[in-house]
Amino acid sequence: MQRIHEKVAVIGAGSWGTALAMVLADNGHEVRLWGHKPEQIEEINTLHTNKKYLPEVILQDSIMGYGSLAEALSGVAIMVLAVPAKAIREVLRNIREIRDEPLNIVHVSKGIEPDTLLRISEVIEEEMPAHLIRHIVVLSGPSHAEEVSVRQPTTVTVSSKDMDAAEHIQDLFINQHFRVYTNPDIIGVEIGGALKNIIALAAGISDGLGYGDNAKAALITRGLAEISRLGTKMGASPLTFAGLAGIGDLIVTCTSVHSRNWRAGNLLGKGKNLQEVLDNMGMVVEGVRTTKAAHQLAQKYNVNMPIANALYDVLFNGVNAKDAVDSLMARMKTHEMEDLANVLVGRLQDE
Numbered sequence: 027m028q029r030i031h032e033k034v035a036v037i038g039a040g041s042w043g044t045a046l047a048m049v050l051a052d053n054g055h056e057v058r059l060w061g062h063k064p065e066q067i068e069e070i071n072t073l074h075t076n077k078k079y080l081p082e083v084i085l086q087d088s089i090m091g092y093g094s095l096a097e098a099l100s101g102v103a104i105m106v107l108a109v110p111a112k113a114i115r116e117v118l119r120n121i122r123e124i125r126d127e128p129l130n131i132v133h134v135s136k137g138i139e140p141d142t143l144l145r146i147s148e149v150i151e152e153e154m155p156a157h158l159i160r161h162i163v164v165l166s167g168p169s170h171a172e173e174v175s176v177r178q179p180t181t182v183t184v185s186s187k188d189m190d191a192a193e194h195i196q197d198l199f200i201n202q203h204f205r206v207y208t209n210p211d212i213i214g215v216e217i218g219g220a221l222k223n224i225i226a227l228a229a230g231i232s233d234g235l236g237y238g239d240n241a242k243a244a245l246i247t248r249g250l251a252e253i254s255r256l257g258t259k260m261g262a263s264p265l266t267f268a269g270l271a272g273i274g275d276l277i278v279t280c281t282s283v284h285s286r287n288w289r290a291g292n293l294l295g296k297g298k299n300l301q302e303v304l305d306n307m308g309m310v311v312e313g314v315r316t317t318k319a320a321h322q323l324a325q326k327y328n329v330n331m332p333i334a335n336a337l338y339d340v341l342f343n344g345v346n347a348k349d350a351v352d353s354l355m356a357r358m359k360t361h362e363m364e365d366l367a368n369v370l371v372g373r374l375q376d377e
């Protein structure tokens with residue numbers, strides 16, 4: 027493939043921003059990695075490392091660290107937004123103060139905002155004036171930074187309201203280690219990426235409690251049912267949840283020690299308290315905040331989400347994790363396939 031080399035600013039120098047900067051540098055783009063800690067930028071520019079986030083990795087010399095947003099974004103048309111969901115508004119407010127040209131914004135964060143219940147692309151639309159947005163694209167899928175940064179085979183999907191923009195970003199990132207698909211369902215891609223973190227927390231708790239593979243398979247499968255149930259009510263295509271941003275990301279996050287959500291859950295299952303776990307993680311655990319949003323979304327859309335609600339009780343209402351599992355198992359019997367259940371109910375009503 028004949029590649030056009032572009033200038034790209036990656037905003038957020040944590041694990042994922044750094045790993046994606048490396049993919050872009052492998053593809054020959056001019057990569058500016060912005061972070062808000064001067065000592066970290068100094069480390070990136072002198073030692074070519076980012077030890078706190080990717081201790082095993084040496085960055086390409088071509089990746090330049092920036093501490094100034096204005097300098098990082100000067101003359102750049104594409105910005106990869108790689109900060110935790112809760113930092114997005116603050117970062118965008120700073121960017122809109124210093125920017126007057128439109129940007130292609132690629133967001134890679136996996137969250138839903140509690141209270142507003144907005145997806146990240148909607149938060150971006152709310153914070154950035156329309157004249158500063160060319161297109162918004164989301165990149166999501168099963169992709170631990172630790173593996174991407176050492177060029178292990180990885181697949182992701184990109185989505186946008188504008189599929190030409192999604193294909194542009196596909197071309198920007200794709201290479202022989204990092205295979206990028208497109209999917210037109212931006213709602214499903216964002217919902218899948220955000221909600222899998224909740225199930226990963228639950229899977230970690232299950233492992234921490236000493237439960238086995240059966241329990242984890244149940245959480246992944248029934249978790250996917252909850253995500254699909256809510257996602258389709260919010261306008262997503264059910265097919266997206268069978269893809270990389272759905273089951274793909276659920277598998278990788280629920281079964282990997284790289285996952286911060288799984289690791290946090292595992293410590294909770296072993297009896298640690300939430301604050302202690304978050305204080306010691308040193309990286310973002312998106313699922314905690316998203317659990318609040320999912321609890322609210324389940325009410326708003328009147329969707330049955332027993333796993334998300336049980337997790338909410340464990341995280342925020344002091345319910346013991348083992349008791350939460352017991353309650354989940356003791357619920358009223360039901361059909362596995364909801365369409366089948368609806369057909370049967372309809373048949374009974376007809377008789």
Ligand SMILES: NC(=O)C1=CN([C@@H]2O[C@H](COP(=O)(O)OP(=O)(O)OC[C@H]3O[C@@H](n4cnc5c(N)ncnc54)[C@H](OP(=O)(O)O)[C@@H]3O)[C@@H](O)[C@H]2O)C=CC1
Nearest residue numbers: 039040041042043062108109110113135136170171309310
């Ligand atoms: N890690 C991964 O494998 C993947 C992560 N993601 C998603 O990417 C997003 C970012 O995650 P990830 O990189 O892993 O998180 P990390 O915790 O590894 O890094 C977060 C980075 O954002 C910085 N940051 C936090 N708050 C602010 C702020 N207010 N202003 C500026 N910078 C800030 C942190 O700085 P500081 O050092 O000061 O804390 C840190 O550099 C999340 O939504 C995550 O779900 C998606 C796919 C894979």
Ligand SMILES: O=C(CO)COP(=O)(O)O
Nearest residue numbers: 167168169170285286287
């Ligand atoms: O989203 C991820 C992998 O696809 C990373 O998951 P964690 O945030 O749980 O580490």
